[in-house]
Amino acid sequence: MAATRASGTNAVRYGTMRDAVLGLTAVLADGSVITTGGRARKSSAGYDLTRLLIGSEGTLGVITGLTLKLYGIPETILSAVCPFASIQGACNATIAALQMGLPLARIELADEVQIRACNAYSHLALPEMPTLFLEFHGTAASAREQVEAFAEIARAEGGGEFDWAERQEDRTRLWQARHDAYWAARALKPGAEVLSTDVCVPISSLAACVGETRQDIDRLGLLAPIVGHVGDGNFHVLPLIDPSDPEERGKVQDFLDRLIDRALGFGGTCTGEHGVGQGKIRYLAQEHGPGIEVMAAIKKALDPLNILNPGKIFALA
């Protein structure tokens, strides 16, 4: 990814991390070592084992090497921050920018709860409103043109003061809240357990899905910031749970079930980034139907003794 990739954010313009993997080396259950893909940008030479292994969560092989696509550092990088009157407005601005083909390098959402957490944690004074953090790459002229186009979209969607900068130190300052988001969320409720989950929906359904999720959190009285890689239609919810309160834990489980129902209802997925592990096994049948049996057949063919990360992705009989 670009050398400017910020921790935990997504570079929309360059595709997802898995898109950046050209090939890999892995050790399989029988001890054989395979090298998949290569350094060419495309291949049609047999099955795509690279993509099969990526995201298989160690259940098909242990990845010991990766070949990644790299991108040069752009001539000009501009960063921007813009608060919105509503979370739907922030999402609608994202949708509009993507649909008009604006080449966003990064676009990240933090909701008002997350901004409140960031103000406290990082000693900032941002308006406590849903906020988009953006980055634009290009030549001096084209990056400037992108910023201006986005500012116009933001105004139309209830955006407030649109702040942007080019110098590295100013860009870091603008993005400070986003960089510290995870730790800031944790600090909102000391002693709480943080359950970090994510879903991903089609871009066109982002505003509806995020909006309904925020309403559900408020209705249940949960403390749960939302942080989104909205350029991908992907967002995280971080419920903070009091470990000594079983009722709250039950509420969070109900919330998670509804979150995933909602994402799947919009044609999305139960996880955009985090993976299945054990916690999302129960949702896979709902998302994939008979596709699960195909996945299990592949697992059994490549790891008949179930020695590779057993119990993850599916509970094999």
Place this chain on the structure above:
Amino acid sequence: MAATRASGTNAVRYGTMRDAVLGLTAVLADGSVITTGGRARKSSAGYDLTRLLIGSEGTLGVITGLTLKLYGIPETILSAVCPFASIQGACNATIAALQMGLPLARIELADEVQIRACNAYSHLALPEMPTLFLEFHGTAASAREQVEAFAEIARAEGGGEFDWAERQEDRTRLWQARHDAYWAARALKPGAEVLSTDVCVPISSLAACVGETRQDIDRLGLLAPIVGHVGDGNFHVLPLIDPSDPEERGKVQDFLDRLIDRALGFGGTCTGEHGVGQGKIRYLAQEHGPGIEVMAAIKKALDPLNILNPGKIFALA
């Protein structure tokens, strides 16, 4: 892909065709119907069956539906054509443009033999030199900026007259030769068999691989135009074979073996687009080593009776 996609050309900026597939429906060997992926831009929910099925050449399932990413028509499209003193120069210009991050929408190479074929077939008067056909997408200002940046690169690499246009009819005229390339190649030697093959190499090795391939063709005295989706490091060679000349056929087979050795030697693949079928089965072990056994294990697990397109990709025992 963008509505402006020209037949048989590649839209570098938007990734490969397989990158555009978000999900699919397929009928498997046991008659079950699976739907993979979805409308979200990313997912980590289990194995990537979408990418496993794409490029499996019908050996794992019959694809009956696809969900594709779409891109809007850009505000401005500029097309350009530029001849080069050498094929290496044309390739080096491509490499330089990609390495500086110029967002090329399309960049296609036709060598001097192909241009000669196009002049004859499409009644054109292009200089019979290796030629790049380009397309730039963006706002009016950014597309113009891209054209100017490329023109400068081309001059540094021995590029001749750089012709560009914006109006649809002028763009079609500039790209006429590229659009007719396949039929023009066929017409070079009436009655000949056309063997269309392709390889793909890392961008940085493109000039060396294409250059050595052109030399090998000339050394053998074959008639074989080269047409490249050079933005992907992918190029096609189209040897025209006299069906009544077994010696020529033998020469072409030697040429193909060396072409693939060369591509693999550069870290590339024996096929970027065309696939394996039967003709490239012999090269897969060389490219993938023990990965072939993993592919075969998946095939056997999902199609134990070998009823789906048997004999393609690998000759199962």
